[in-house]
Amino acid sequence: MDTKEINHIAKLARLKFDEGSVEGITKDMNDILKWMDILQSADTSSVDNNEDDAQELRQREDVVKISNLSEDLMKNAPECYEHYFTVPKVVE
């Protein structure tokens, strides 16, 4: 991976690396991915891709309950206006 690819992944992850740190993360990513190459030698031909071994996810009745009130939730918002979260302007 080169710094161009790193910047692309960073963009997908909504992260930014400045010039001082992009080299470091590029080296780390390359070292880590190289180390993961060992997996390619694992024989997974016997594994059924379609078989999901996770327990079946449970469903529950849709019952109305009082849970978090919006007022409490809004207390942690960095910026809000009345009952709305505010964001930088997205339409001109």
Add this chain to the structure above:
Amino acid sequence: MADLTSKTIAELSQGFDNKEFSATEVVTAYIKNMEQGRKYNAYITETGEHALAQAKDCDNRIASGKRLSMLDGVPLGIKDLFCTKDIKTTAASRILENFIPPYESTVTKNLLDAGSIFIGKTNLDEFAMGGANLTSYFGQAINPIKRADGKEVVTGGSSGGSAAAVAASMCAGATGTDTGGSIRQPAAFCGIVGIKPTYGRCSRYGIIAYASSLDQAGPMTKTVEDAAIMLEKMAGFDELDSTSADIAVPNFTSSLKSGVKGLKVGVVKEFLNGDLNKEIAAAYEESMNILKSNGAEIKEISLPNMKYALATYYIIAPAEASSNLARYDGLRFGLRVDGSSLDEMYENSRSAGFGAEVKRRIMIGTYVLSAGYYDAYYLKALNVRKLIRQDYINAFKEVDTILTPVAPTTAFTIEESKSFDPVTNYLQDVFTVPVNLAKLPAISVPVKMAENSLPIGMQLIGRDFDEETLFKGAYVLEQNNSWSRR
């Protein structure tokens, strides 16, 4: 009232029953210890005042002979990854520096319902990502046990603050979480007991998520019995976590002391024939002998796919983390750093709010899930994960539990850790990570003091939902080893 903080949870409970001391006295003694132990940086937030208020209620119940459980009046440290209503919860991250949850996690709610007292929120690696408590935004925790050369060593991680707080008697017990060893390894480094229960045993509701298919909560305590007491209350079905297991929680404490006669204990061929550190190998053998002389049968087993476990883990965990941590966007809660557009605001907030290791894992996770790489990395890792679990299922046809070391070395110094690159750090998790991938329970118990005077821990791994066997085995190891008798 000397030495209240040296008591185990079981001893505190008995003392409350016999009215030997009050919960207020116990909490006061712990608060004093916490003040003296601040050099260990075990707590991010101390909640002494809140604890004293809780103690008053406990004392009323003690006076009327109506204690809620063995945990009633017992002061606990809570890893700062559990949401606690109206008490700041940071995940040791700048991005949640001022976050005050409007709700209570199920595990902490269960502990409160049992009458336990919360004395503070413990330090950890940022978002539980790390194995030495060095990635915390609030600074590293320090191991209360010093190396023979007088040097300070790391606590391990990610539940490093919880381990240090228990080891230094700054709480009677603590909660931890374990995604790839984060309960068991710090327990081993600090000379205490920790158990990662079976996936689904404890509810994940309200625990700040790192890797949802691997995360599990568990207790960290001075003794095996205390771990059993705490887990009984922490565990249980919860409809708020769709992966919570609807399986009754056994009475762990009642079967704890029944011994290991006839128990079949597996020891791993690949580890015995591998390049184990000499002292760790000696402790491994000593532990086998303890179990054997108590009537257990030792049997060599093979786990051929273990060599793939670390790479598998460091694909799956970051992949899930990159998705889980997408919620920190500077919008609804947490740190916000403004930008000229919405995207820039996201990027600025996340780049300023997350530390280097968290960013590294988000980057790995984003990469292995991205178009063109998904099959080669993520899907491959999911398939290898199945092979790893199958290894254990095969082994458990022949044995009841598997004994392995917890960590490849004893605790290291902070200076030593600075020379580690990310891959070297990840290699520390070689014995713990496969257990999370297989969703099995495992307990970590200190068994021996190394020449450098630091503790060495061993782990017992069990079948799905068979924590009972682990407690029995760990109890025998605890009662017969040289660390506990030191």
